[in-house]
Amino acid sequence: MAMPAGGELGQSPSFIELSDVDLIGRAAEGDARALEVLYDRYSSVVFSFALRLVGDRQLAEEVLQEAFFRSWQQGSAFSAKRGTFITWLLSITHNLAIDEIRKRRRRPQKAESEEPEAVLAAVADTGAGADVEDEVWLGALRETIAGALDQLPAPQREAIELAYYQGLTQREIAETLQEPLGTIKTRMRLGLQKLREALGSDGMELA
Amino acid sequence: MSEQSRRPSEIRRRYRIGGSTVASDLDVGPGGHVDELIPGYALGALDQFERDVVDRHVRFCERCADLLAEDMRTVGLIPFTMPRATPSPDIKIALFSRIEQAQRAAADASLPTQARRGLPRAVTLPASRPVAAVPADIAHPRFARRGDSRFSWVASALSVPLLVALVASGVWGMQLRGQVAQQSATVDQLQAQLANFGAGATSYSLSPGTLAPQAEGEIILGADQKNGMVRIDLNSKQTSPATSYEMMVVKDGKLVPLTEVKVDDHGVGQAPFQLDQPFSNYESVHVKAKPVATGDASNSTSDDTLLGNIAGSIGSSNSGSYALP
Known part of the structure; x- marks a missing residue:
């Protein structure tokens, strides 16, 4: 599925009206338009969460991309009985971000590193x-x-x-x-x- | 060895899939339920082993799966306390371009061989076009003009390495397909074995040796006590030249090789094994970092043990309290 210029995949109204469960089901079947609707719904929540955890904008964006990529890859493993889509997505995000935090903990830290909470507060939307x-x-x-x-x-x-x-x-x-x-x-x-x-x-x- | 005298790590690593009698600091309750592990799982505060225990358990226990879903829902609300920030639009473009690439790669890989044969060839040998386009009499060297002759010579010179490259890439492709097929077969085999383990399967941890104190190892043993799988995770990228390790068991003081565990770049590997006798007849298990000759176990030292020694002596008469199922 090619991404047309302008970054829009051409969401049809019917896609926008679909539930998260329906959308991840379609995404799991390979429909990138369904994933795009989910991305538009939740990218901001996922990004804010990742940023609060890792405290670095670039790293948080990498986590965001990876979380959605994995949700697309593993969509068939999602079970609505186990919880909502966003809970599942945030759990993937959490695991990815925590892996980064643990990797970083093993490396020496810069003295001027800011607290993740302050980093998020500084870039939060008005x-x-x-x-x-x-x-x-x-x-x-x-x-x-x-x-x-x-x-x-x-x-x-x-x-x-x-x-x-x-x-x-x-x-x-x-x-x-x-x-x-x-x-x-x-x-x-x-x-x-x-x-x-x-x-x-x-x-x-x-x- | 008595229950009290066993090291906590040994006790902790013992549990029973779907079993009913487990007492350890792993907090697996009566009936094998994992209530006490669930809050830690939902918060991401369990180590890998504990997570695996929960993952396996909730696959067949609806009660614990419901409890986990409830805690996951609660924890899933915490991210909504964050102020909202907007990611760069480039991330969306990069994500969908990555998905498109992955879809293309998957489509290419799934094309049947026959269909691929019908596709236009990406490379055309220089010799093929002039031969078809030029009448036979002119194409014959005797009638060839000087320029054509030079072209033919260059074309021939170029065609040889191209032909060699094509043949080589074809051979490489065939080898690659062979490897993929082989790996798929191995995965299928492992999955079939795991499925066979089913209820009554047991997992044991291997204690790390001094060579790699961060390493973790696990043995999953089927209910028949003879078929199992060994899994090792060095918890570090593979730096040693050795990429495979030998799993050995000790019986009557003799080291007996059982299987070879190949480790990938991430230091993770697993291999199935089959025992001649029930697991409890053996004295200990070792995964060796260096090649060790089969034979007298006393020749083996702790220096070459990467992982091993389940409960010290799994088969001794004194290990009755080490309740093998």
Whole structure:
């Protein structure tokens, strides 16, 4: 499938109306137009997430491209029973980004390296030009999830953040925090349970 | 060896696929359920081995698959807390151009040989055109003009290396197809073997030797206790000149070679094996980094062991607590 000049594959209205599950099904059969619709829907979320993890724009763009390429290659392995498409895609993104973080951890770091959170904040969109309805919905979603995370007891949040953002294994977290491994596992389990309850009570579920 | 005296890493590495009795710090619960591993899996905080355990388990356990899906959904919401940033439009172009290339390559590879024969030839030998275009009498050397003669000489001179190159590329292509076919057969064979393992299969880890402390190894053994597969991951790019390692078992103090494990550029390799006797009859397992002569195990030293020694002595009478299924 050639990409016409201008970067548009010629999305038909019917494609835009299709669900994520239908689109990844078609993409798995080799239809790049279906993947393009998914890219337009989620590239910004995936890129922001990758940037927050790796803290480097170029690297985050590489992760973004690789995540969508793999979703196209492995689309037939996606199962809607196991979760939503975006959850699956973000999980691929997370694995790729964490691999990069782990590789980088083994290399000496530049003293002036910025915190990934600050890098993302510096390049974040102002919201200008975006769909207002989308922005409002995303803003509310962001606030709710961030609020639920903030409500977690600090040790539980810390265990979740060290794992999720820094790619540490439970054993590494236990060593870093000098806590028993069982304590770390319990903190993660309780943290996720509370998060699920908090978000569930708000009816938070991705389509 | 008693349960208490065994090293935690040895206990931890033992589990049973679809089994019912497992006690280890791997947190595999009654019925082989993996509840305790699920939050760590969803957050990406498990090591490779633990991830593999969960992956294998959820394939046949709907209960744990549901729990995992629930945690994955919760974790999947975290990225939505990030402020939004927009990637460069070049990434989209690069992505779809890569997909197009991959599709072309896949289409080329799937063309049947007959169809490929019908395609126009990419290279035409210089000699083929003049011969067809020039009448036979003029083309004969006796009637050839000086210029034509020179052209014929140049064409002939050029055609020889081109012909050689074409023949060589043809031979290379045939070899390549042969290799691909061979590798596909190996993959099919491995998949068939894994499928045969099924419920009751067991996995054992190999402890790393001093040569490669970062290396990991695993043995998957079928329910019949005789057919299995060894998998090694050096956890580093292959730097040593050796790209294959020998797996050996010790029986009655003798080293017996079992199979050769070829390792790729990423330091990963696997190979099937078949034992004459049940696994529990053997004393230990070693993957050797250097060639070791078959025979007396006392000739072998820890210096040449890359991975090995499942629970010290898998077949000794004292290892009753090492419950082989």
